[in-house]
Each structure stands twice: as structure tokens, then as C-alpha cells.
Amino acid sequence: MPAKIHAISYYLPTAEYTNEDFYSEFPNANRSSLEKIGVSSRRRVGKGETASDMAYAAALRLFEEHNIDPQTIDFLILVNLEPDYYTPPTSCVLHGRLKLKKQCGVFEYNHGCSAYVYGLGLAEGVIHSMGATNVLLLTSSVLTNTFHEKDRNSKYIFGDAASATLVTSSSESGLGPYVYGTNGSGYEKIIVEDGHARNPITETSFEEDIDEYGNISTQGNFKMDGVGVFLFSIHNVPSMISELLEKSGLSKDDPDYYVFHQPNRFLNETLRKKIGVPQEKFVHDFEHTGNTVQATIPIALKHLMDQGKLKPGTTVVLAGFGVGLSWISTVARF
Amino acid sequence: MDTIEEFISKVEQELDGIPKGSLTAQSNYRDIPEWSSMHALIIIALAETEYDFSLTGEDLRSCQTVQQLYDLIKSRKS
Numbered sequence: 001m002p003a004k005i006h007a008i009s010y011y012l013p014t015a016e017y018t019n020e021d022f023y024s025e026f027p028n029a030n031r032s033s034l035e036k037i038g039v040s041s042r043r044r045v046g047k048g049e050t051a052s053d054m055a056y057a058a059a060l061r062l063f064e065e066h067n068i069d070p071q072t073i074d075f076l077i078l079v080n081l082e083p084d085y086y087t088p089p090t091s092c093v094l095h096g097r098l099k100l101k102k103q104c105g106v107f108e109y110n111h112g113c114s115a116y117v118y119g120l121g122l123a124e125g126v127i128h129s130m131g132a133t134n135v136l137l138l139t140s141s142v143l144t145n146t147f148h149e150k151d152r153n154s155k156y157i158f159g160d161a162a163s164a165t166l167v168t169s170s171s172e173s174g175l176g177p178y179v180y181g182t183n184g185s186g187y188e189k190i191i192v193e194d195g196h197a198r199n200p201i202t203e204t205s206f207e208e209d210i211d212e213y214g215n216i217s218t219q220g221n222f223k224m225d226g227v228g229v230f231l232f233s234i235h236n237v238p239s240m241i242s243e244l245l246e247k248s249g250l251s252k253d254d255p256d257y258y259v260f261h262q263p264n265r266f267l268n269e270t271l272r273k274k275i276g277v278p279q280e281k282f283v284h285d286f287e288h289t290g291n292t293v294q295a296t297i298p299i300a301l302k303h304l305m306d307q308g309k310l311k312p313g314t315t316v317v318l319a320g321f322g323v324g325l326s327w328i329s330t331v332a333r334f
Numbered sequence: 335m336d337t338i339e340e341f342i343s344k345v346e347q348e349l350d351g352i353p354k355g356s357l358t359a360q361s362n363y364r365d366i367p368e369w370s371s372m373h374a375l376i377i378i379a380l381a382e383t384e385y386d387f388s389l390t391g392e393d394l395r396s397c398q399t400v401q402q403l404y405d406l407i408k409s410r411k412s
Binding site: 267 | 349350367368369370371372373374375376378379382383388390391394395
């Protein structure tokens, strides 16, 4: 049974961290090079607010903005790196909070930058193979909780957000095909190393490391090898898009828009030039949210919808890439 | 392949915070004021889009000067 994206909403926490706030904290940071990243403000999860609280808020927004009866949801999929409890699954707790019906399947998964496109595939999968008709796909990122206070790069790039997407069964296919790949040997390039099963927190977990570019973090905090991830992206994403277009029978001029995960405007512009996408089709949309990990694609899609740009018949290439290292893309038809 | 002067001019243009003429062939690019990972990304992106050349992190670490970077790109392309 085919599936399509029916509706999208998102939630941003209230606390804002602007570039003025950033430069007060890091007065020696190089403004002209940071400007190339393309962020002017971002939000941070509030004290006492959990990832599931944000996902809950995004779901309520979806129901309200799109006049959706929660009782019509027969599957909930959550992507979340910060569960409320070791067990039970946070997605089950959310099911209860959202007062969804009993005849509803629920599961969650852990993924980052690739999560949304994976989520669309999983939603389509449960529609096709498990008889679901209305799948609520929720994402939530509270990555700012993991940053070291002196980690200039992460504080500039990332923001927190949650998104809610309704994927429904459809008479015509609105998603696919998918092209995906993984380089698990690159797992250390984006990591919070200590604090879970492999490396429990020890007294060395919070000893400061300074990388070759002067950025500070620790093993107990989030760390990203920016240059390594940039190289990974430019070496894997263009070939993935070529493969996707070929698999879809499309030329690179056929899609109406290209909505990629939004980690860094400079990276995405480099990708756009390498792939050869015209500027007017390539969406840059994260200036006021930052890199919100799993939510960058749905936030950009929601804005396109609000602008009336996703009329019936519109085709959009979606691509997620990053932590894992992983990459995945699909074509969404509206 | 561009001359070293053309290469330097393109690097300066991309690193738009630095004054024109401030880089020479013997400059150590790490001496660029507030050298950061963003500068490294800019050089890598320039190599990709202008010269269709994939610089690695290791290449950047092993080169000291603009001349060495230029020579590396030129030698691998020919």
C-alpha cells in the first residue's frame, strides 16, 4: 500500500540563543568565517523540559494546525536520543500522554541527521506491511544538553526542535525510492563518547580536549570532527543523489525542490554546486533554528507548505546525512 | 591548472575575511588570523569545486605552506 506525507508541524523551545549572545560568550570567534555557516539564532530546550515533552508539543501542534483527530492515529514512530526512562519506551509513554487509541502500534529508534528520511521509509513500511493507515512520525532533538560550555562550534551550529509528521496510506505512491548507505567505521566523527554502556563516566570524562583548530570539548560531551564530516558529506551525498535520480527515472532538473538536512549553509552550497542543482530549487532554511538534527528537513518542508509551494504534483528530493556515519535519500511527491 | 598566483588569489577570495595580497606562496595557511576548522573547510571546498580535487584532512595536516598545497593539487591532477 503506498504512502504520502499528509501534514507537518514543529515545535521550538522558547529559550533563544542569538549570535549576539554567542559573540558575548566568544568575543574572539572569527565572524566572517562563522557567517558562512548561515545561522543567526537557535533555540535551546528549557530546564526540566525533556525531548519527549518537545515531541508531545509538536504532536499537539500537528493535531491543532491541521485539524487531525488523534483517534485516527493507528501508529506512532518516535526518533529520540534521550529517552525519559531506560524502559519502558518513551514512545509508549507518549502514546498515553497523547491519549491515542489502544489499536495503535508504537516503536522508537535512535538516529540523527538521517532520521527523518529513515522515518518516512519506516512509516511507509508499517503502512505497507502492518496495515497502518495514519502514522504519526515524531522527532525530537535536545542535543544542546550535551555541549561543553566552551564548545564554540557546536554552540554556533546546533539548535533544538521537535517535529510531527502525519504519513498516510494513499492510492498513489508519494514516497520513494530510497537510496541509503552507512560507514560504521566512521562512528567516532560525531559522538558523545562517555556516559553509556561502552564508556561509563569516569573522572577523565570531563578533561578538556582542544582540537587542532582550537575548539574545546571532552569525552563526556558532544564532539564533531567538522572537517571529517564535511569531507564525508561531499564524497557521499552527490553520488547518492545521482543514484536516486537514476532509480527514479528523473534528471537533476526534474525535481521542483531539493530539501537536504541543514547542517551548515557552506557545506550545502558546496553540495549544491557539486551536484549541479540550480539555486532556485535548492532550499536553505535553518537561519533561525540552526542545525536541529532530525527536524531540519520537516521544518523546511513545513515552510514550503505554508508558502504554498508544495502544490499537488510537486516533487522534492529529500536527503539526510551525518552521524553514524550514514546517508539516505528519497523522493517525496505531493 | 591555474598558476600559483591565480590559486592564491582564489584562496584569498574565498577566505573573505583576509586582505588581498596578505597570502604568499610561502605563507603557512595556519597563520591566517583565528585559523579555524571553517577555514579548512573553505580550502577543501575550493579544491573540490574549482579543481575537482579531493583534499583530505591528512593532506591539510601534511602541507605547511600555500605552495605545498598548490603543488599537491597540481601533482595529483596531472
